[in-house]
Amino acid sequence: MFALLQWAIIGGGIQGLTVATYLLKKNKTTINQLKIVDPNPKPLENWKRCTSVISMPYLRSPSVHHLDTEPFSLQSFSKIEHKYQPSTDFYGRYKRPSLHMFNDHCDHLINELEIEHSYVASTVRNIQKSDGGWNVHLQNGEVLEAEKVVIAIGISDQLHLPEWATKLKQANPNALYHVFDKKLPVFEKMSAPFVVVGGGITATHLTIKLASMFPGEVTMIKRHPFRVHDFDSNPEWLGPKKRLPFVKIKDYEKRRHAIKSARHKGSIPSDLRNRLSHLVRTDKLLIKDGIVKDYQIHPSDVQLLLDTGESIKARSIIMATGFEQNLPGRDWLEPVIKQENLPCAKCGYPIVNHMLEWAPNLYVSGALAELEVGPIARNISGARVAANIISSI
Numbered sequence: 001m002f003a004l005l006q007w008a009i010i011g012g013g014i015q016g017l018t019v020a021t022y023l024l025k026k027n028k029t030t031i032n033q034l035k036i037v038d039p040n041p042k043p044l045e046n047w048k049r050c051t052s053v054i055s056m057p058y059l060r061s062p063s064v065h066h067l068d069t070e071p072f073s074l075q076s077f078s079k080i081e082h083k084y085q086p087s088t089d090f091y092g093r094y095k096r097p098s099l100h101m102f103n104d105h106c107d108h109l110i111n112e113l114e115i116e117h118s119y120v121a122s123t124v125r126n127i128q129k130s131d132g133g134w135n136v137h138l139q140n141g142e143v144l145e146a147e148k149v150v151i152a153i154g155i156s157d158q159l160h161l162p163e164w165a166t167k168l169k170q171a172n173p174n175a176l177y178h179v180f181d182k183k184l185p186v187f188e189k190m191s192a193p194f195v196v197v198g199g200g201i202t203a204t205h206l207t208i209k210l211a212s213m214f215p216g217e218v219t220m221i222k223r224h225p226f227r228v229h230d231f232d233s234n235p236e237w238l239g240p241k242k243r244l245p246f247v248k249i250k251d252y253e254k255r256r257h258a259i260k261s262a263r264h265k266g267s268i269p270s271d272l273r274n275r276l277s278h279l280v281r282t283d284k285l286l287i288k289d290g291i292v293k294d295y296q297i298h299p300s301d302v303q304l305l306l307d308t309g310e311s312i313k314a315r316s317i318i319m320a321t322g323f324e325q326n327l328p329g330r331d332w333l334e335p336v337i338k339q340e341n342l343p344c345a346k347c348g349y350p351i352v353n354h355m356l357e358w359a360p361n362l363y364v365s366g367a368l369a370e371l372e373v374g375p376i377a378r379n380i381s382g383a384r385v386a387a388n389i390i391s392s393i
């Protein structure tokens with residue numbers, strides 16, 4: 001057992017690190033009084049893996065959305081470090097940052113705050129109320145005791161596959177992968193032709209990448225016409241205009257409904273739409289609208305049968321079909337919910353107070369905070385909102 005800590009943060013992704021940064025920079029704790037628990041060897045591993053596999057050149061969010069407390073921190077960082085170019089490292093009118101500059105800024109913060117001293121590479125299996133706060137039980141058998149705990153786990157560990165894809169994967173494991181599957185081989189080792197299933201931003205980045213690696217051998221299959229929006233929800237959700245009426249809603253089913261209808265699910269910004277159109281015009285890419293209804297496995301390829309009557313041949317199928325939307329961390333959180341009598345809405349997600357407190361001294365951020373933070377909760381902007389609230393305790 002460690003000495004009593006002030007804070008334990010469960011999850012060392014975008015959300016967990018933003019909370020840690022705010023707590024440290026606002027002098028709410030010190031690095032010796034804080035632990036961040038995450039199974040990956042280093043912080044932000046999920047984020048870096050998911051964004052690098054699709055070679056996302058720029059973030060979708062503007063440059064003021066990052067992990068640091070000061071909104072212009074990333075822009076100041078870009079000027080101090082002379083290796084960045086305003087013309088190529090910021091994109092468009094919202095100054096969307098390049099992924100490599102954003103990641104450098106994250107690494108800079110991690111070094112500056114000496115996060116490695118507080119980082120514990122393990123998985124949390126249980127938390128229990130104790131006299132001094134909470135006991136956090138780790139997979140490796142250790143128990144951390146902390147006055148306050150933040151659960152900042154995301155949904156990116158729960159990959160969504162439609163039923164037909166799950167069956168096909170069972171029958172022919174090497175023919176189909178979810179794009180964020182940790183076992184996805186490098187694309188150079190996979191066989192063309194490729195089919196990308198999905199019509200959102202991940203599918204789009206992936207398709208652009210594959211069409212440049214395998215021109216003329218990539219088909220994108222999507223269920224709906226492109227939904228073009230700059231952001232995945234209206235930017236008014238960042239401020240009180242949308243958020244105040246939202247938090248006044250007493251019925252959590254209505255809040256869930258408000259979140260669903262506010263999200264531009266499966267949408268892409270116009271610049272990416274234009275890049276896809278260009279790839280189609282230059283015969284590097286085929287795009288099909290349709291729903292996969294069935295498949296046939298042949299010795300050298302798989303035929304995907306669409307509801308339009310068309311059939312598409314593939315040797316490698318990459319699913320960009322997002323994440324399961326149900327409660328993240330269900331396997332260990334559901335027993336905790338029962339054991340500690342934690343309130344949840346019908347959708348299974350936490351009901352928390354305006355300080356994002358689920359039980360005394362137990363806080364949530366990210367997906368778990370969405371019934372309080374709203375549709376931006378899972379994004380970097382939502383991480384900033386949650387971190388600001390939690391660090392003002």
Ligand SMILES: Cc1cc2nc3c(=O)[nH]c(=O)nc-3n(C[C@H](O)[C@H](O)[C@H](O)COP(=O)(O)OP(=O)(O)OC[C@H]3O[C@@H](n4cnc5c(N)ncnc54)[C@H](O)[C@@H]3O)c2cc1C
Nearest residue numbers: 011013014015038046059060061124153154156366379380
């Ligand atoms: C490809 C992609 C691009 C995106 N681009 C943007 C963008 O441009 N702008 C934006 O605002 N948002 C973007 N998002 C959305 C969002 O910001 C990211 O998904 C972000 O990584 C979410 O942060 P997170 O901390 O919730 O999840 P993660 O980064 O996945 O981190 C959660 C961490 O919790 C850990 N964990 C889970 N269970 C446990 C446990 N029991 N014990 C300990 N640790 C645990 C996980 O291993 C993981 O490391 C993007 C998402 C994706 C997938």
